[in-house]
Each structure stands twice: as structure tokens, then as C-alpha cells.
Amino acid sequence: MVGVGDVAKPRGEAGGGDGDGGERDSVRVCGMQFAYEGQPPLFLDFNLSVSPGSRCLLLGANGSGKTTLLKILAGKNMVGGQNVVRVLNRSAFHNTQLVCSGDLAYLGGSWSKTVGSAGEIPLQGDFSAEHMIFGVEGADPVRREKLIELLDIDLQWRMHKVSDGQRRRVQICMGLLHPFQVLLLDEVTVDLDVVTRMDFLDFLREECDQRGAAIVYATHIFDGLETWATHLVYIQDGELRRAERLTEVDDLKSSANLHSVVEAWLRSETKREKKKPVTTSSQPQRTSLSGASPFTSSRHMAYYR
Numbered sequence: 301m302v303g304v305g306d307v308a309k310p311r312g313e314a315g316g317g318d319g320d321g322g323e324r325d326s327v328r329v330c331g332m333q334f335a336y337e338g339q340p341p342l343f344l345d346f347n348l349s350v351s352p353g354s355r356c357l358l359l360g361a362n363g364s365g366k367t368t369l370l371k372i373l374a375g376k377n378m379v380g381g382q383n384v385v386r387v388l389n390r391s392a393f394h395n396t397q398l399v400c401s402g403d404l405a406y407l408g409g410s411w412s413k414t415v416g417s418a419g420e421i422p423l424q425g426d427f428s429a430e431h432m433i434f435g436v437e438g439a440d441p442v443r444r445e446k447l448i449e450l451l452d453i454d455l456q457w458r459m460h461k462v463s464d465g466q467r468r469r470v471q472i473c474m475g476l477l478h479p480f481q482v483l484l485l486d487e488v489t490v491d492l493d494v495v496t497r498m499d500f501l502d503f504l505r506e507e508c509d510q511r512g513a514a515i516v517y518a519t520h521i522f523d524g525l526e527t528w529a530t531h532l533v534y535i536q537d538g539e540l541r542r543a544e545r546l547t548e549v550d551d552l553k554s555s556a557n558l559h560s561v562v563e564a565w566l567r568s569e570t571k572r573e574k575k576k577p578v579t580t581s582s583q584p585q586r587t588s589l590s591g592a593s594p595f596t597s598s599r600h601m602a603y604y605r
């Protein structure tokens with residue numbers, strides 16, 4: 301484990317931060333705690349910093365907290381006070397200008413919008429790709445053309461009649477129209493064909509190298525990422541296990557690729573889980589009715605049979 305566990309207050313440096321000058325970090329999380337309602341904390345004293353120019357892979361098993369972390373960084377949840385989750389030295393939640401200006405961009409798993417009590421609903425409707433893309437105000441026409449060409453978008457596509465991958469390309473194009481300073485990507489390349497994915501990753505690399513933008517990218521697909529990413533952050537059950545430069549990951553030096561390294565990490569997690577004793581008693585325990593599964597047979601359930 302690097303960057304965590306050996307100091308009183310663990311801190312993940314995923315961007316070559318110098319330990320001071322946190323105001324220069326693109327992303328800075330200090331002592332973050334977060335729990336979903338009615339559940340034990342997913343994050344407890346979580347720390348992370350990402351510096352400008354970094355392309356940081358966010359890795360971990362299903363349910364380890366990647367999406368939750370990205371949504372918190374995107375300012376979708378209020379977590380702690382103004383100083384706990386900082387993006388570009390501003391509070392991710394409180395500073396709405398971050399998103400409105402396009403400095404902070406988030407591209408999530410599904411293209412949806414939040415509608416009052418209905419929660420997240422998928423975007424529907426008969427709109428053309430042109431209507432969607434040109435509807436984004438203030439975009440630089442040169443950048444827009446570049447993205448349309450890069451993502452091979454046909455402006456005549458009707459959004460309710462295109463494939464998942466085509467819809468995703470329009471979503472990505474719209475999300476990147478403004479030159480972001482911090483981009484949060486939650487597995488948005490799954491639907492892209494190989495050529496589009498590689499061109500998209502090249503475009504992102506340029507954005508970091510030329511403008512000093514920072515990217516945090518959660519994914520389970522590692523093809524081509526060994527040479528693309530600069531840093532790696534690995535979380536397990538909401539706990540930061542690794543935050544290091546890719547070139548400093550020892551396991552990568554002796555392994556064929558990132559895929560097999562991450563596979564080994566995930567398998568060792570599973571093994572540890574299996575070793576946990578299930579019960580301290582030698583006798584099988586009876587489940588109390590109050591903690592029973594709703595599918596456990598009971599007299600009340602008889603009414604539904």
C-alpha cells in the first residue's frame with residue numbers, strides 16, 4: 301500500500317502533489333466521511349489529492365465506491381463542510397460556477413437527468429444530435445467541429461433512434477464542449493468501438509498535456525490504459541488502498557499488463573473476504589425474525605402465497 305496506512309491521517313496523492321500547497325491541486329479531499337441513508341459509512345476519513353495534468357485511473361471491485369466518489373467530486377452530494385471536497389480550490393458542492401462554467405465536467409454511466417421526486421430518469425424525446433450539440437451555449441466552434449469529427453457524429457441522428465454507442469458519442473461530445481479543467485469519467489467508454497475509444501483517449505491525453513487538465517477515470521476496461529494513465533487510485537470498500545504513479549506500481553513491472561495486476565489485487569480481496577469467520581459459535585445460528593430476509597417464510601408471508 302502506498303500513501304495510506306503508515307501515517308496518522310492517510311492521504312492519497314494521485315498526481316505528484318507535494319504534500320503542501322493543496323490550493324494548487326485539481327482535486328483535494330480531506331477527511332471525508334459519507335454514508336448512504338440507513339447504511340454504515342462507505343467513506344470514513346477518506347483523503348485524496350489529484351494534481352493538474354494527471355490522468356488518474358480509479359479502480360476497485362464492483363460496489364467499492366467509485367461511482368459514489370465521482371458523484372461526490374462532481375458536487376452532486378453535499379459532504380462535510382466547504383473544505384472537505386475541493387475541486388480547483390472551490391467547494392465541489394457549494395460552488396455551482398464550477399459546473400456552470402464547464403471547468404468541472406462529469407460524464408456518468410447513463411444519460412439521465414434528475415427530475416424532482418422521480419429521481420434520475422433517462423433522457424427521452426425526438427431530438428437530433430445537431431439540436432443537442434448546438435444547444436450548448438458558448439462553445440468554441442473549432443472545438444465543437446473537432447469533437448464532432450473525432451466522435452464521428454452524424455448531426456442528423458435522431459436521439460431516440462440511435463444505438464447506445466451513438467447516443468454515448470453525443471453525450472461525450474456535449475460534455476466536453478467546454479474546455480474542462482477537471483473531468484470525471486464514470487465508465488463511459490464501454491459502448492464505444494475500439495477506434496473511437498482510442499481516438500477519444502488520445503484527445504483526453506492532449507487536453508491534460510497541453511492545458512494541464514486533470515482526469516479521474518473509473519473503469520473496468522484496461523486496454524490501452526497502461527500508457528495512457530499517469531496515476532492509479534485503488535479503493536476497496538470505500539477505503540483508499542493505493543494512490544501512486546503508474547510508473548511506481550511494482551506489480552506492473554513483473555506483470556504482463558494492468559489487467560492482470562488489477563485481477564490479482566481483486567482476487568486477493570476475495571480471498572481475504574472468504575477467510576473471515578462467518579460465526580463464532582460452532583452451532584448454526586437461528587435467524588431472528590426481526591433481521592430475517594423479507595423472503596424468509598413467515599406466517600405473514602402466507603397471505604401472499
Ligand SMILES: Nc1ncnc2c1ncn2[C@@H]1O[C@H](COP(=O)(O)OP(=O)(O)OP(=O)(O)O)[C@@H](O)[C@H]1O
Nearest residue numbers: 336337339342360361362363364365366367368369
Ligand atoms: N443510492 C444508493 N443508496 C444506497 N446505497 C447505495 C446507493 N448507490 C450505491 N450504493 C452502495 O454503495 C456502495 C458503493 O457503490 P458504488 O456505485 O459507488 O460502487 P462502484 O465502485 O461504482 O461499483 P461498480 O464497479 O459496480 O460501478 C455499494 O455497496 C452500493 O450498494
